[in-house]
Amino acid sequence: MDKALNWGLLSTAKINRALMKPLRASNRTRLLGVASRSQAAAEAYARELSIPRAYGSYEAMLADPEIDVVYNSLPNHLHAEWTIKALRTGKHVLCEKPLALSLAEVDAMTAAARETGKILTEAFMYRHHPQTSKVKEIVESGALGKLQLIKGAFTFTLTREGNYRTVKEMGGGSLWDVGCYPISFARMIVGEEPLEVFGWQAEGPGGTDESFYGEMRFGSGVHAQFDCGFKSHYRTYMELVGTDGVLYIPHPFKPGARTELQLTRGDEAQIIKIKGQELYLGEVEDMCDAILRGRPPRISLAESRGNIAVILKLLESAQTGKKS
Ligand SMILES: NC(=O)c1ccc[n+]([C@@H]2O[C@H](COP(=O)([O-])OP(=O)(O)OC[C@H]3O[C@@H](n4cnc5c(N)ncnc54)[C@H](OP(=O)(O)O)[C@@H]3O)[C@@H](O)[C@H]2O)c1
Known part of the structure; x- marks a missing residue:
C-alpha cells in the first residue's frame, strides 16, 4: 500500500x-x-x-x-x-x-x-478534469476537421481591496491571474508555441492590466483570441472552431461533477454530457502518482515555461503596441 x-x-x-x-x-x-x-x-x-x-x-x-x-x-x-x-x-x-x-x-x-x-x-487544476481529456479526444478524433480558430475568456469582478492582484510588483494583473487559463488551454489544444502574439491592455490602479485582450498565431495556421479581466461579470468559455465543426465549452476551467460540451457539425447540434469529478482532486492525485509511483506529473515544467513565455510576450506587446 x-x-x-x-x-x-x-x-x-x-x-x-x-x-x-x-x-x-x-x-x-x-x-x-x-x-x-x-x-x-x-x-x-x-x-x-x-x-x-x-x-x-x-x-x-x-x-x-x-x-x-x-x-x-x-x-x-x-x-x-x-x-x-x-x-x-x-x-x-x-x-x-x-x-x-x-x-x-x-x-x-x-x-x-x-x-x-x-x-x-x-x-492548473482544470488539466486533470475528465472534461479536458474529452475535449482533447474530440479534437484528436478529427470531428472538428482542421482547427482554424480558438476563442476563450476568463473574467470576474475583483472586489478584494488591497489584494496582491492589484499590485504590479507582486505579480498582479488579470493576465497573470486568469488570462493564464485560456492561454494554457489554447496551447494545450494546438500542441505548439505561438509564432507571434499581440496584446492590448486596459490599465488599472498600480499599472496592472485590469483587462487584457490577446491574440496568438500558431505555425499550423490556428489563430487564438482571448480576453480576461477584473472588471467584467464572471464569465468563462472556450470555443474551438474547425473546418467541419465547432466545439463550445461553457465551463472549461472550473467544470464540476457534471458538465456539458456543445458540438455542432453541419446542421447537427449535439450535447455531450460528461461525468466529472471534484475539481481539485486531480492535481492532488497527480502529485501522489508522481511521488509514490514515479509517474511524470501531467504538467511538465517545460510546459509551464511555455505558458509563462507567452504571458511575458503578450505583456511586452501591450507595452510596445507591436506584435511580439
Ligand atoms: N487554481 C485556482 O483555482 C486558484 C484560485 C485562486 C488563486 N489561485 C492562486 O493561488 C495563489 C493565492 O491566491 P489567493 O487569492 O488564495 O491568495 P490570498 O487569499 O490573497 O492569500 C495569499 C496569502 O499569502 C500570504 N502572504 C505572504 N506574503 C504576503 C504579502 N506580502 N501580501 C499578501 N499576502 C502574503 C498570506 O498568508 P499568511 O498571512 O498566512 O502568511 C496570504 O493569506 C495565487 O498564486 C493565485 O494565482 C489559484
Missing part, C-alpha cells in the same frame, strides 16, 4: 480551502500543517480547519521533517523564492499558477527540482 504523504499549506491563502476536501478524501494524503507569517493566524486557521500543526513562519514548516509535500499558495511574486526553498529542504511542491513571473525564475525552480530529485508541478 502507498504511504500517506504529509502535506503542508504555505500560507493561509483563500485558495487553500479548495484543497481541503481532496487532501482529506485520499488515503495517500494527510493534511498535517499550515504556516503563516503570524503564529496567531496559523493557530486560528489550524483550529478552524482541524489541521494538526500550525507554524508561525514559513521556515518553521519547511524545517519540519515530517512534511513531505508543500502546497505553495503564496502571492505570485513569492512562488519562485519559496518553491526553491521548499525543494532545497527536501519537500515536493505543488505550486499555484502562474508558476513564476519570469523565465529566469522558472529555470531556477527547474534546476532546484532536478538537483534535489523532488517533484515540482504547477497547480
Whole structure:
C-alpha cells in the first residue's frame, strides 16, 4: 500500500480551502500543517480547519521533517523564492499558477527540482478534469476537421481591496491571474508555441492590466483570441472552431461533477454530457502518482515555461503596441 504523504499549506491563502476536501478524501494524503507569517493566524486557521500543526513562519514548516509535500499558495511574486526553498529542504511542491513571473525564475525552480530529485508541478487544476481529456479526444478524433480558430475568456469582478492582484510588483494583473487559463488551454489544444502574439491592455490602479485582450498565431495556421479581466461579470468559455465543426465549452476551467460540451457539425447540434469529478482532486492525485509511483506529473515544467513565455510576450506587446 502507498504511504500517506504529509502535506503542508504555505500560507493561509483563500485558495487553500479548495484543497481541503481532496487532501482529506485520499488515503495517500494527510493534511498535517499550515504556516503563516503570524503564529496567531496559523493557530486560528489550524483550529478552524482541524489541521494538526500550525507554524508561525514559513521556515518553521519547511524545517519540519515530517512534511513531505508543500502546497505553495503564496502571492505570485513569492512562488519562485519559496518553491526553491521548499525543494532545497527536501519537500515536493505543488505550486499555484502562474508558476513564476519570469523565465529566469522558472529555470531556477527547474534546476532546484532536478538537483534535489523532488517533484515540482504547477497547480492548473482544470488539466486533470475528465472534461479536458474529452475535449482533447474530440479534437484528436478529427470531428472538428482542421482547427482554424480558438476563442476563450476568463473574467470576474475583483472586489478584494488591497489584494496582491492589484499590485504590479507582486505579480498582479488579470493576465497573470486568469488570462493564464485560456492561454494554457489554447496551447494545450494546438500542441505548439505561438509564432507571434499581440496584446492590448486596459490599465488599472498600480499599472496592472485590469483587462487584457490577446491574440496568438500558431505555425499550423490556428489563430487564438482571448480576453480576461477584473472588471467584467464572471464569465468563462472556450470555443474551438474547425473546418467541419465547432466545439463550445461553457465551463472549461472550473467544470464540476457534471458538465456539458456543445458540438455542432453541419446542421447537427449535439450535447455531450460528461461525468466529472471534484475539481481539485486531480492535481492532488497527480502529485501522489508522481511521488509514490514515479509517474511524470501531467504538467511538465517545460510546459509551464511555455505558458509563462507567452504571458511575458503578450505583456511586452501591450507595452510596445507591436506584435511580439
Ligand atoms: N487554481 C485556482 O483555482 C486558484 C484560485 C485562486 C488563486 N489561485 C492562486 O493561488 C495563489 C493565492 O491566491 P489567493 O487569492 O488564495 O491568495 P490570498 O487569499 O490573497 O492569500 C495569499 C496569502 O499569502 C500570504 N502572504 C505572504 N506574503 C504576503 C504579502 N506580502 N501580501 C499578501 N499576502 C502574503 C498570506 O498568508 P499568511 O498571512 O498566512 O502568511 C496570504 O493569506 C495565487 O498564486 C493565485 O494565482 C489559484
